[in-house]
Amino acid sequence: MLLLTITAYSVAGGVDYGAGIWDLLAGGGARADRARALIDHAMAPVWEANNVWLVLAIVLCWTGFPLLFQSVFSSLYPLFAFALLGLILRGAFFAFRHLDDSPRTQRPLSVVFGLSSLLAPFFFAAALGAIASGQVAVGGPNIPVWQACISPMSISFGLVSVAATAFIGASFLVGDARRFGMPDMVDYFRRRAVIATVALIVVGTIALIAVGLENSRLFTGMLTGPGAPFAIATVALTPVVGFLHLRGIFRWFRVLSVVVVGSLVIAWGLAQSPYLLPWQLTIAQAGAPLGTEVLLLVVTFCVLVVVLPSLGLLVYFDQRGALGTPEA
Amino acid sequence: MHFLTSFAAESALVPSRVQMAFTLAYHVILVPLGVAFPAYTLLMEGIGIYKKDPVAIRIARRWSVVMAVQFAVGAVTGTILSFEFGILWPRLMGRFGAALGMGFAIEGLAFFLEAIFIGIYLYGWTRLRPRTHFMLGLALPPAGVLGTISVLAANSFMNTPRGITLGSSGQVVSVDVLGALFTPALAYEFWHFLIATYIAAGFLVASIYAVAWLRGRRDHYQRLAFAIPFTIAAILTPAEIIVGDLSARALVADQPAKFAAMEVTWKTRSHNPEVIGGLLNDSGQVNFGISIPSFDSILIGLSPDSVAPGLTSVAANARPTIAEANLTHLAFDAMVGLGSAGVALTVWYFLVLLFRRRLPQSRWFYRAASLAGVGSYAAVETGWVTTEVGRQPWIVYNLMRVSDAVTGASGAFVWSMLSVLIVVYATMAVIAITLLMKLAGRWHREDAGQAPTAPEEGAPYGPRSEIVSARRPRRAKQGMSWIFQSLITAVVAIFGLGVLIVLVIALSFLGLGAVARRSIRGLRRSSSS
Numbered sequence: 001m002l003l004l005t006i007t008a009y010s011v012a013g014g015v016d017y018g019a020g021i022w023d024l025l026a027g028g029g030a031r032a033d034r035a036r037a038l039i040d041h042a043m044a045p046v047w048e049a050n051n052v053w054l055v056l057a058i059v060l061c062w063t064g065f066p067l068l069f070q071s072v073f074s075s076l077y078p079l080f081a082f083a084l085l086g087l088i089l090r091g092a093f094f095a096f097r098h099l100d101d102s103p104r105t106q107r108p109l110s111v112v113f114g115l116s117s118l119l120a121p122f123f124f125a126a127a128l129g130a131i132a133s134g135q136v137a138v139g140g141p142n143i144p145v146w147q148a149c150i151s152p153m154s155i156s157f158g159l160v161s162v163a164a165t166a167f168i169g170a171s172f173l174v175g176d177a178r179r180f181g182m183p184d185m186v187d188y189f190r191r192r193a194v195i196a197t198v199a200l201i202v203v204g205t206i207a208l209i210a211v212g213l214e215n216s217r218l219f220t221g222m223l224t225g226p227g228a229p230f231a232i233a234t235v236a237l238t239p240v241v242g243f244l245h246l247r248g249i250f251r252w253f254r255v256l257s258v259v260v261v262g263s264l265v266i267a268w269g270l271a272q273s274p275y276l277l278p279w280q281l282t283i284a285q286a287g288a289p290l291g292t293e294v295l296l297l298v299v300t301f302c303v304l305v306v307v308l309p310s311l312g313l314l315v316y317f318d319q320r321g322a323l324g325t326p327e328a
Numbered sequence: 329m330h331f332l333t334s335f336a337a338e339s340a341l342v343p344s345r346v347q348m349a350f351t352l353a354y355h356v357i358l359v360p361l362g363v364a365f366p367a368y369t370l371l372m373e374g375i376g377i378y379k380k381d382p383v384a385i386r387i388a389r390r391w392s393v394v395m396a397v398q399f400a401v402g403a404v405t406g407t408i409l410s411f412e413f414g415i416l417w418p419r420l421m422g423r424f425g426a427a428l429g430m431g432f433a434i435e436g437l438a439f440f441l442e443a444i445f446i447g448i449y450l451y452g453w454t455r456l457r458p459r460t461h462f463m464l465g466l467a468l469p470p471a472g473v474l475g476t477i478s479v480l481a482a483n484s485f486m487n488t489p490r491g492i493t494l495g496s497s498g499q500v501v502s503v504d505v506l507g508a509l510f511t512p513a514l515a516y517e518f519w520h521f522l523i524a525t526y527i528a529a530g531f532l533v534a535s536i537y538a539v540a541w542l543r544g545r546r547d548h549y550q551r552l553a554f555a556i557p558f559t560i561a562a563i564l565t566p567a568e569i570i571v572g573d574l575s576a577r578a579l580v581a582d583q584p585a586k587f588a589a590m591e592v593t594w595k596t597r598s599h600n601p602e603v604i605g606g607l608l609n610d611s612g613q614v615n616f617g618i619s620i621p622s623f624d625s626i627l628i629g630l631s632p633d634s635v636a637p638g639l640t641s642v643a644a645n646a647r648p649t650i651a652e653a654n655l656t657h658l659a660f661d662a663m664v665g666l667g668s669a670g671v672a673l674t675v676w677y678f679l680v681l682l683f684r685r686r687l688p689q690s691r692w693f694y695r696a697a698s699l700a701g702v703g704s705y706a707a708v709e710t711g712w713v714t715t716e717v718g719r720q721p722w723i724v725y726n727l728m729r730v731s732d733a734v735t736g737a738s739g740a741f742v743w744s745m746l747s748v749l750i751v752v753y754a755t756m757a758v759i760a761i762t763l764l765m766k767l768a769g770r771w772h773r774e775d776a777g778q779a780p781t782a783p784e785e786g787a788p789y790g791p792r793s794e795i796v797s798a799r800r801p802r803r804a805k806q807g808m809s810w811i812f813q814s815l816i817t818a819v820v821a822i823f824g825l826g827v828l829i830v831l832v833i834a835l836s837f838l839g840l841g842a843v844a845r846r847s848i849r850g851l852r853r854s855s856s857s
Binding site for chain 1: 413414421426432
């Protein structure tokens with residue numbers, strides 16, 4: 001039972017991180033206003049995948065860990081409401097901007113799109129920060145909701161997320177600009193990637209201090225516990241990516257950016273495991289009954305077997321589309 | 329000031345219900361097209377391929393764009409709904425998530441598949457051979473059906489919870505997966521709703537071309553685009569009435585209070601009249617309305633002696649309030665009325681088809697047909713109101729009250745969230761409609777002789793239009809080799825077969841036989857009591 005739950009957790013977590021990374025990728029893209037055409041072009045195939053991953057993550061969470069879901073949403077609903085607002089505005093306005101062809105309406109659409117791209121990653125990460133700070137009580141809030149929502153940790157997690165989003169987004173856009181043969185845009189996003197690296201290091205340090213002050217047990221878990229290798233990977237590799245961009249070395253930078261952001265999340269996850277809500281609710285306590293877990297595994301298996309190949313096919317078509325013109 | 333503080337302290341129950349109703353009502357508008365429209369589009373494409381009719385292909389290609397636009401909006405409203413389960417009803421999910429959530433987990437899978445295959449379908453128009461493209465598209469209708477089953481499994485669990493073992497404090501301790509997924513209500517809810525989506529989508533699409541007919545467009549394009557969806561919706565309409573009748577009868581046993589509310593029956597009795605219109609008052613009398621003596625009893629058990637359950641057979645705090653019962657009743661009557669109007673239109677259509685051997689030519693027919701789209705949507709909405717309001721005050725029937733599931737957030741918070749959502753939804757509606765009008769205008773000009781464009785270019789999920797920049801010109805590649813295309817076809821065929829097998833298994837659980845059995849059981853119970 002425990003084993004199954006852990007498997008389900010790691011899968012659900014994996015999906016979660018996937019959602020996070022897509023989100024980051026898309027969100028960061030929005031910051032750069034001038035390169036709208038490139039961003040639009042680069043993001044078209046991924047933006048809808050965002051929503052789908054996220055819905056899947058939420059659904060897996062409430063089915064697999066109902067009590068966790070109840071606790072988190074009861075305490076942190078304002079954060080989720082704002083994240084949701086950002087999410088829907090971004091999705092809708094990206095689509096509409098993509099379809100609209102009159103320059104008069106382009107500007108306001110883009111502004112809304114950009115702002116909403118900041119909202120979503122900030123508030124989602126703030127929710128994670130609030131969970132990590134240990135302020136979320138099992139079942140329902142035992143302190144005023146605003147206290148659970150607003151803490152040094154939630155705010156600093158939100159800022160880290162925005163910086164990380166910008167960082168990985170810029171990194172990927174450098175790659176896209178190269179692929180589409182737009183040298184001016186390569187330099188444009190390279191500069192931004194460097195700036196984002198510096199920002200990430202600064203807010204990352206602040207966040208680490210916040211963790212140390214507010215939840216020292218998590219702090220030690222991150223630096224000496226199972227999360228340590230991942231934490232160290234993030235700390236060590238962030239400057240490396242910045243350096244690569246600074247010197248214009250176009251190798252490995254995308255993979256490394258993914259590693260940086262991915263290990264950041266994993267470091268947090270491992271540092272508080274086996275607790276879902278730090279020091280209160282463990283995975284085993286929150287898990288749904290056996291039958292449900294089995295069904296979730298089947299669904300996850302279907303996602304892996306059926307969805308990923310078809311997603312691959314779609315991406316393949318898209319890449320072909322980018323290479324050749326349609327022959328109709 | 330006093331008003332403000334009391335406002336802030338108000339329970340979130342009312343605004344949460346209003347918000348859920350609003351967002352769901354909006355989402356339900358998008359569902360029929362999402363589930364059923366791909367099937368119509370594929371049928372049209374199939375006709376185009378089989379009869380080598382370029383006009384049919386052109387229609388299918390344009391429909392696929394509309395499909396994508398509305399699916400994009402549906403994806404957004406669906407995401408909002410999944411958040412609302414947490415923001416508004418955290419305790420529902422905390423307590424029953426392990427059972428209720430399973431349907432949604434499967435729906436997540438179906439939604440994923442649908443999104444991807446809509447993308448592939450749109451991309452494929454110019455990149456695949458017609459047959460391969462058609463085969464790939466065949467994945468869409470089963471994905472829609474899978475999504476319908478799974479969401480309705482969750483809803484049926486709320487209506488007739490089964491397959492769970494409750495612990496001492498009411499928490500779910502074990503879940504029987506099949507039992508909790510295939511609850512009794514699913515058998516009738518599934519068929520009733522699935523057919524409804526095909527009818528609503530068919531009538532809606534046809535109604536657009538009925539308007540075109542009234543405006544004087546009477547070519548092959550208009551005839552084809554009108555006749556195909558209209559005929560299918562028309563065939564299904566009488567079937568829907570039968571399934572609906574079986575569903576209502578099954579409710580006598582499954583949810584007597586809901587049935588009593590639908591028929592505004594106060595006391596359990598035989599020779600119960602069928603009341604059309606009319607409102608129940610606090611003392612249990614029905615004012616206004618037309619009453620047909622004993623007809624409700626006849627509908628339940630084919631005899632005036634059949635016993636109809638009354639609202640008072642359930643404790644006052646466990647049944648809908650008078651206002652809720654009246655709303656349920658009026659919504660139910662509206663749904664049945666619209667359904668009957670649909671049958672009348674259908675009979676008209678088939679009589680003309682049968683005796684004149686051609687499509688109707690009467691202006692009045694097309695006027696009626698152009699209302700059929702809106703009418704069938706109204707029927708879907710009222711049917712949904714009937715089932716949801718009729719379940720009150722329960723969120724999970726007889727196990728959890730709506731008031732026990734609601735968030736601890738303040739009423740003010742939920743009200744403000746609701747107002748933001750209203751603005752967002754209104755904006756989405758305006759933009760989506762503008763967009764569709766623009767597309768319609770473009771297609772109209774094309775048909776009048778301008779050079780055609782690829783309709784799916786730039787649509788959500790569709791291929792990206794070429795980027796405007798200093799790109800190195802590259803040589804256009806040839807289409808994919810036939811080996812590769814055959815390979816894809818084989819993969820999709822295997823996938824389709826798999827989905828089909830799963831569906832057949834699922835459907836055998838849900839066979840119409842099961843619906844019939846349930847309604848017979850309801851019939852026996854009502855005549856024995």
